[in-house]
Amino acid sequence: MQERELRDLIADVKTGRLSRRSFVQQMIAVGLTAPMAGMMLAQSGVAMAQTAIPYKPTKAGGGGLLKILYWQAVTLLNPHFAVGTKDQDGSRVFYEPLAGWDQEGNLVPVLAAEIPSKENNGLTEDGLSVVWKLKKGVKWHDGMPFTADDVVFNWEYARNPETAAVSIASYKDAKVEKVDDFTVRVTFSKPTPFWADAFVGTYGMIIPKHLFADYIGGKSRDAPANLKPVGTGPYVFVDFKPGDIVRGKLNPNYHMPNRPYFDNIEIKGGGDAVSAARAVLQTGEYDYAWNMQVEDEILTKLEGAGKGKVNIVETGNIEFIMLNSTDPAAEVDGERASVKTKHPLFSDPAVRQAINLLIDRASIEKFIYGRTASATANFLNAPEKVRSKNTKFEFNIEKANAILEAAGWKKGGDGIRAKDGKPLRFVYQTSINAPRQKTQAIIKQACQKAGIDVELKSVVASVFFSSDAANPDTYTHFYCDAQMYNTTMTQPDPGFFMNQYLSWRAANKENKWQGRNVSRWQNKEYDEIYKQAEQELDAVKRAAMFIKLNDLVVTDNYIQPLLRRPKVSAVAGNLAVPLSGWDNDLWQIANWYRET
């Protein structure tokens, strides 16, 4: 999609010919995020919609106990240390950011009085600063007032490398200063098109200065408040057992009227996805369960009990297969899969193209994931075609056979193709998760029919996704020919998402395999366009660049997208839960209530 087409679409939204929602959906389909789409609209003069989150109760309290189930338990309650979504969600009960992202890419103010825009002088033309106005009258749970000092403190806290905050990336390149007690200015060192990162959403939760000021830097892990949060949120901390349970009770001084609805909240951790689904949908013991990585067949069956329903919201997460562009068998300078090598099989474009044709995305969607994923090729160029999606990718064994035959891969006596003495045989790994093993089986069978022998390997998830530099089985080492996982869009800005294919971000020994480019795919054009996009202030031009980047990645066939994975959760029948795919599950916990 070119810049001009994007502008046409935005013009359509302006004149009302295209709804905001369908514009956002089209942007997601070409690999962008809803927040990015919202930014584009805002810059082009289409104001962010005022999100009306439905809320019926007319007084706070009276809702009894809200029971939430996280099958991976919360382990800490400081949002700046929260690695996994479970910890972020646990923190979100007590802490709040200045604003959050709704499903359609609108910023929704929480601790901010209003969303910065050019109209209210919150944003400048040069893209170098943002001014946030804070809500007045907000109190911390211990009665202290919430002010601009707290916001500035969070920046100092998170940007200090010795604090070792996971949110450091959102804060280190900015400068934050207090204008008055309820106004802060964020200044960037270079024009920053995506300004709503610091203090917003997942990494934006604000912790109180008066409790953490003594624990900045190296002592950060010793703060008693790490385990006993004092925030501004709708619930006040009661009890926390790491790895087991978080308890809270209604905050009588909450800054939004008539909220929260529930008197007590409990987040129980542990178990597995299937039993969590059972506890909400079948037995009704719990009200909400997060991250339902369960076959749709089972979910549908459980929903039949009538106790609850499955809730699905769109996200930017993608389940995909990556083919190694380096040789995992050769060892160069003490590391395998070095960027100095080339993969003996996949360096032939015909092999990559054939594998792309051998992935039966439609069946994988239909028979394994059902409602919980949608097949995607994600390299579509025109928005009209995006709408008739799920038909662009192809599953065609004969064509794959023909391509391989033409490229000189001939079948041997054992039915396996070979060329120059190299048999078409590779190892394909993923984490242990029933739907993934089934996907592996389906792809293996199709490959077999095309004369490709696939050896399957599955690694337990806690090892596969660990950041252990000594373990060769992690996904970042990628000492394997092909692997499959779900890459999540943790930040609403695609800039962070797309940096995973930059040449200089290749995971290697030097960076202890922390580099984001796990596939080691290298492309000069990609690097160049990315650098331009970093500096591009015009949101529309920038979006066009990201779409181009996306196309470069997927048309080269080293990266093979399979399915878009939405956020799937199980919700009790009478519970009203406003969810967003671009923010934490509990981002609107203050607005949860039970229909009576």
Added chain:
Amino acid sequence: MAVASIGILTLLTAAVLFGPLIWRIPINEIDFTARLAHPSWDHPFGTDDLGQDLLARMLYGGRISLAVGFAAMAVAIIVGVLIGAISGISRGSVDAALMWITDLFLALPQLPLLLLVIYLFRDFLKNWVGPEGGVFILIVLVIGAFRWMPVARLVRAQFLSLREKEFVEAARALGATTPRLVIRHILPNSLGPVIVAGTIDVAAAIIAESTLSFLGLGFPPDIPTWGRLLFDAKDYLDIAPHWALFAGAAIFLTVLTINFIGDGLRDALDPRRVM
């Protein structure tokens, strides 16, 4: 009882050995039109959620599960009896040293060690005998290496009591050498509990293999051992009970019959049996 068990076990073994020659549906033939089909003439054991024939998978998986079970038992028994016998018959420092080793093995944390062993040797064995063969050798050795200690202790305890018995003293008085004492007199008398322990080991090895598969350290995920079939089926218990039932029944029958056979063997081999 034991005779009936031998019959059933022979039948099971014969089925997994020769079954795939008769039942020729491939184990990984995916057929989405027959997902989770209940048992029928086309699929006597039904199908799983990819429409793969469960009978074919059971037969193929049985080979691996039974082979792992018996081979691991053999390793455990041989090592256990050897160490237990040496330690039981010799006195002093050899006994103490061997028991220290036994204690050491009992105290080792199994899982981290397993991880280590598999990381160290997996690639080496894979290049040598192929992915399935390599994993088979590794699993048999690993399970064997962690199961011999109870056997060694049993054998040693038996030896300590038996070697003071009158018939052993009588044999020694008649001038029997130590090896002869051990092999002719003490070992046969101490084998009863060992056989029972061994039969339990077969069951434990089948289960241990499925644990390893679950952790991703066992056979590749598309190889349907009985343990893996059971693991895959557990989420579908209320939708497709047949999936878990057949694999579960096979493990159950194998373990039960082996236990009965063990009981029978002990009775049959008991030297003090009254005819």
